[in-house]
């Protein structure tokens with residue numbers, strides 16, 4: 536039996552309920568919720584709120600930094616996702632208009648247990664990417680996909 540409907544309001548509600556039950560710290564759950572609602576401080580979101588001079592990604596300088604770019608399309612994130620035990624690869628995620636639609640699609644036909652495992656891994660991987668990106672921009676720490684994957688995996692120990 537599917538655990539989440541793909542109809543928008545009901546599915547949205549179910550997604551929130553599932554996120555709340557993933558085996559991860561509360562800050563990771565909140566981060567995933569904010570990701571799925573495009574409510575994180577990417578360059579594009581800050582620019583749209585007139586809080587940044589430019590919407591361009593400060594890592595690659597190739598595209599506007601949307602939530603989807605920050606997570607999946609910035610080239611350094613690709614090896615992080617490839618090291619991830621999910622059937623999630625950047626090209627397939629590119630087919631979705633938003634993080635929320637990608638998550639809804641991936642969990643809509645899954646059992647609750649599988650959906651929770653998927654969301655937890657997705658959340659921790661996304662969190663590791665977010666932390667590494669910010670450490671590069673604000674602390675000048677070089678981006679390293681291998682270390683980012685290792686950092687993510689440490690949550691499971």
Ligand SMILES: [Zn+2]
Nearest residue numbers: 592594595609
């Ligand atoms: Zn980029």
